Amino acid sequence: MTSDPARLGAVAARDAIRAGTLDPAALMEACLARIAARDAVVRAWDFLDPAQARAARPGRGLLSGLPVGVKDVIETADMPTACASAIHAGRRTGRDAACVAALRGAGGVVPGKTATTEFAGYHPTVTRNPHNPAHTPGGSSSGSAAAVADYQVPLAIGTQTAGSVLRPAAFCGVVGFKPSFGVIDTGGLFHFSASLDTLGVFARSVADAGLGVAALSGWSALAEVRPAAPARVRLIPAPSWHLASDAGRAALMEAAGRIADAGVAVDDSPLPGDMADALAALADAQALIQPYEGRRALAWERTHHADRLSPALRAAFDAMDAVPFEDYRAARQLQSAWQHRIAALMAPDEVWLTLPAAGEAPEGTATGDPVFNRVWTLLHLPAISLPHGHGPAGLPLGVQMVGRHDATLLAHAAWLEPRLTPAPVP
Amino acid sequence: MTSDPARLGAVAARDAIRAGTLDPAALMEACLARIAARDAVVRAWDFLDPAQARAARPGRGLLSGLPVGVKDVIETADMPTACASAIHAGRRTGRDAACVAALRGAGGVVPGKTATTEFAGYHPTVTRNPHNPAHTPGGSSSGSAAAVADYQVPLAIGTQTAGSVLRPAAFCGVVGFKPSFGVIDTGGLFHFSASLDTLGVFARSVADAGLGVAALSGWSALAEVRPAAPARVRLIPAPSWHLASDAGRAALMEAAGRIADAGVAVDDSPLPGDMADALAALADAQALIQPYEGRRALAWERTHHADRLSPALRAAFDAMDAVPFEDYRAARQLQSAWQHRIAALMAPDEVWLTLPAAGEAPEGTATGDPVFNRVWTLLHLPAISLPHGHGPAGLPLGVQMVGRHDATLLAHAAWLEPRLTPAPVP
Numbered sequence: 001m002t003s004d005p006a007r008l009g010a011v012a013a014r015d016a017i018r019a020g021t022l023d024p025a026a027l028m029e030a031c032l033a034r035i036a037a038r039d040a041v042v043r044a045w046d047f048l049d050p051a052q053a054r055a056a057r058p059g060r061g062l063l064s065g066l067p068v069g070v071k072d073v074i075e076t077a078d079m080p081t082a083c084a085s086a087i088h089a090g091r092r093t094g095r096d097a098a099c100v101a102a103l104r105g106a107g108g109v110v111p112g113k114t115a116t117t118e119f120a121g122y123h124p125t126v127t128r129n130p131h132n133p134a135h136t137p138g139g140s141s142s143g144s145a146a147a148v149a150d151y152q153v154p155l156a157i158g159t160q161t162a163g164s165v166l167r168p169a170a171f172c173g174v175v176g177f178k179p180s181f182g183v184i185d186t187g188g189l190f191h192f193s194a195s196l197d198t199l200g201v202f203a204r205s206v207a208d209a210g211l212g213v214a215a216l217s218g219w220s221a222l223a224e225v226r227p228a229a230p231a232r233v234r235l236i237p238a239p240s241w242h243l244a245s246d247a248g249r250a251a252l253m254e255a256a257g258r259i260a261d262a263g264v265a266v267d268d269s270p271l272p273g274d275m276a277d278a279l280a281a282l283a284d285a286q287a288l289i290q291p292y293e294g295r296r297a298l299a300w301e302r303t304h305h306a307d308r309l310s311p312a313l314r315a316a317f318d319a320m321d322a323v324p325f326e327d328y329r330a331a332r333q334l335q336s337a338w339q340h341r342i343a344a345l346m347a348p349d350e351v352w353l354t355l356p357a358a359g360e361a362p363e364g365t366a367t368g369d370p371v372f373n374r375v376w377t378l379l380h381l382p383a384i385s386l387p388h389g390h391g392p393a394g395l396p397l398g399v400q401m402v403g404r405h406d407a408t409l410l411a412h413a414a415w416l417e418p419r420l421t422p423a424p425v426p
Numbered sequence: 427m428t429s430d431p432a433r434l435g436a437v438a439a440r441d442a443i444r445a446g447t448l449d450p451a452a453l454m455e456a457c458l459a460r461i462a463a464r465d466a467v468v469r470a471w472d473f474l475d476p477a478q479a480r481a482a483r484p485g486r487g488l489l490s491g492l493p494v495g496v497k498d499v500i501e502t503a504d505m506p507t508a509c510a511s512a513i514h515a516g517r518r519t520g521r522d523a524a525c526v527a528a529l530r531g532a533g534g535v536v537p538g539k540t541a542t543t544e545f546a547g548y549h550p551t552v553t554r555n556p557h558n559p560a561h562t563p564g565g566s567s568s569g570s571a572a573a574v575a576d577y578q579v580p581l582a583i584g585t586q587t588a589g590s591v592l593r594p595a596a597f598c599g600v601v602g603f604k605p606s607f608g609v610i611d612t613g614g615l616f617h618f619s620a621s622l623d624t625l626g627v628f629a630r631s632v633a634d635a636g637l638g639v640a641a642l643s644g645w646s647a648l649a650e651v652r653p654a655a656p657a658r659v660r661l662i663p664a665p666s667w668h669l670a671s672d673a674g675r676a677a678l679m680e681a682a683g684r685i686a687d688a689g690v691a692v693d694d695s696p697l698p699g700d701m702a703d704a705l706a707a708l709a710d711a712q713a714l715i716q717p718y719e720g721r722r723a724l725a726w727e728r729t730h731h732a733d734r735l736s737p738a739l740r741a742a743f744d745a746m747d748a749v750p751f752e753d754y755r756a757a758r759q760l761q762s763a764w765q766h767r768i769a770a771l772m773a774p775d776e777v778w779l780t781l782p783a784a785g786e787a788p789e790g791t792a793t794g795d796p797v798f799n800r801v802w803t804l805l806h807l808p809a810i811s812l813p814h815g816h817g818p819a820g821l822p823l824g825v826q827m828v829g830r831h832d833a834t835l836l837a838h839a840a841w842l843e844p845r846l847t848p849a850p851v852p
Contacts, residue, residue: 077726077730088521091520093519094517095514095726095727096725096726097726098722098723098724098725098726100726101725101726101728101729102722102725104729105725105729182620182621182758185620185719185722185723186617186620187617187620187722187723187724187725188723188726191612191613194608194611194612194613195608217722217751218722218751219751219752219755220751221751221752293611296524296528296611296613296643296644297524297611297613297614298524298613299522299524299527299528299531299613300503300521300522300523300524300526300527300614301521302527303527303530303531304503325643325644325645325646325647326645326647329645332608336765336766339762340762340766
């Protein structure tokens with residue numbers, strides 16, 4: 001398409017660097033140039049340090065010299081971690097989070113911190129959708145999704161507590177991969193919800209996403225994704241089909257059709273067991289656990305700086321004051337029970353296909369409804385969002401694949417990827 | 427025994443403060459005086475700020491004015507959090523951990539940070555057993571256990587990843603309560619092992635421990651412990667009976683005898699299902715997960731300051747370099763499978779009675795073997811250590827009770843507590 005190194009995906013850039021045909025410094029310059037050209041519109045970065053990025057002398061490893069954006073709720077030794085909150089503006093904690101130390105150990109270079117909603121919560125960022133700045137990029141990992149979609153970096157780290165990786169990935173037309181809970185260590189993450197917060201990555205292909213998670217987690221097998229057809233695909237319109245847009249629904253049904261055309265059985269029968277009945281309760285459990293745990297985790301901020309929390313966050317915490325611990329505990333027990341039961345309902349080589357979001361990114365700054373992601377995050381299952389064409393506003397659409405095993409899900413996603421319609425190019 | 431307010435338990439002191447018969451300032455002075463008198467021998471504190479403790483104007487709440495020690499791996503806005511590592515000497519993070527904000531919100535006052543082993547890991551602290559300074563207090567929550575046993579504070583917070591609450595509690599002759607995983611939010615804890623690290627408390631009675639966890643977690647029902655006999659007690663010599671001392675074994679069998687004398691059935695038949703066979707594998711899984719996750723969580727320290735890690739910690743991490751991610755994942759899956767299966771093997775009103783440690787605190791500084799705690803921590807079950815007399819060296823012994831429900835376990839522990847022999851007084 002172009003010889004601009006910023007357009008290269010992570011695996012391609014890494015291979016070119018290893019082969020000696022691409023200088024990591026040239027890649028970084030290309031990314032910094034793209035950021036400089038687009039930052040006034042996209043506003044994907046809460047903090048940027050081009051001088052430091054240029055000065056880095058990356059070692060060899062899975063990411064040999066690749067620029068990687070880091071969501072600004074993840075600690076960095078050499079940059080502030082402000083969590084998009086005035087309370088922590090300029091806060092430096094003096095060490096790298098586990099995942100940042102891992103990515104740097106693998107040769108990755110961090111040019112800056114990507115924009116997040118306040119504490120990865122409910123209040124929008126300044127970031128705009130690179131496909132149309134009148135629209136949201138989604139959130140809470142707004143900057144990571146937008147920066148990767150806009151060719152500002154080939155990889156970025158995000159976090160998902162409800163739908164904060166999958167949804168912005170879909171809105172921005174990139175791959176968003178949330179591995180199983182705990183695959184990437186959360187040390188040094190400013191945590192909101194200890195039983196839900198999951199680190200994930202944004203990339204422009206399935207293989208690139210696998211490479212990123214391999215480097216961050218130490219699960220080296222994920223670095224080499226080999227496409228493989230799933231044994232079976234289950235189509236999951238639930239729990240929120242009625243909230244999906246016509247274009248979103250059409251994209252999902254079209255993807256299902258292409259899977260069937262490729263000879264893989266697509267099962268659209270109701271969910272097995274009593275899971276269909278449980279989905280609404282599971283989504284409700286996630287929607288309780290997140291603010292209940294957030295209210296505890298941010299108790300210091302709430303006590304000392306309530307006036308500097310957004311009204312949305314304050315209201316969410318205030319609402320939890322009246323919730324008895326026993327209700328929270330019941331939600332956690334429902335989570336735990338279904339985490340176990342799902343293994344009997346979903347085969348290891350099966351994919352559940354559903355929507356990552358209602359449809360195209362809405363106009364404005366509100367980051368969209370995470371209802372399409374709540375259940376899968378709650379159940380700690382690996383999930384990936386793949387771009388699939390665009391909607392009537394010209395903005396990307398996507399599909400979400402949920403599985404039981406990270407490596408298997410990546411293989412299935414890599415199989416589906418070329419069968420889908422690529423996202424528009426910003 | 428004495429009118430020294432430092433000798434009062436948490437509930438008694440709180441009640442006296444509420445009744446107006448005890449001035450919180452007098453309680454703090456008494457605790458500070460005890461610390462001053464004993465610190466050269468016991469060395470329970472990594473950081474102490476008497477001026478700030480005196481200046482505190484605690485609000486009313488579950489802990490109205492009670493001094494509470496905080497293990498030095500837990501962030502405090504107004505004191506350093508050094509994790510007993512030269513790497514982080516004097517490190518200030520500018521905010522309170524979730525549990526510290528909660529305890530202060532409940533009226534608790536933090537006089538200082540209690541001594542921990544390096545990163546709550548393997549390298550001993552300077553703390554000595556208050557019953558005999560030639561012996562270890564256990565670890566890693568060494569200072570919290572010793573300070574409570576020595577009447578320096580009525581309550582202290584600790585963390586358990588293998589046996590770091592239960593074992594030092596037993597060695598020091600106090601109650602150590604590790605609630606279920608996640609009951610106390612881990613926000614602001616310098617984490618070592620995300621899937622094991624559990625916050626707990628040290629106190630001098632079961633009711634005091636319940637009060638502490640209620641304040642830290644928001645689970646208010648735990649603040650009022652009403653003794654209740656368990657339906658059944660299962661005696662668990664496994665997995666490490668052969669490692670127990672004669673005195674430890676005798677203490678456990680005597681406790682079981684007293685339970686039977688009180689009319690509660692004590693079942694000493696082998697563990698149900700195939701759990702007896704699984705215990706060794708579960709202990710091994712814990713022993714793999716802890717250093718594997720610690721190696722990832724402390725990647726920044728390992729990369730930049732390897733020379734300032736203890737040889738023991740460095741060796742534990744180095745050994746993990748050769749472990750494939752898949753082995754770690756298998757250990758986590760075993761953990762998850764048995765977390766679910768245990769519910770079918772242990773009734774909600776049943777107690778599993780076992781040893782919290784091999785016996786009396788060993789001579790020297792090595793903190794003892796956590797093998798008696800590994801499985802219960804791995805399974806995320808609530809566990810409590812109760813003092814029960816002493817051994818041939820005059821040092822405390824204890825018993826461990828494991829249950830499925832925190833409030834129920836506390837009720838059963840409060841029932842057993844008066845039937846056991848009190849610990850010696852330092």
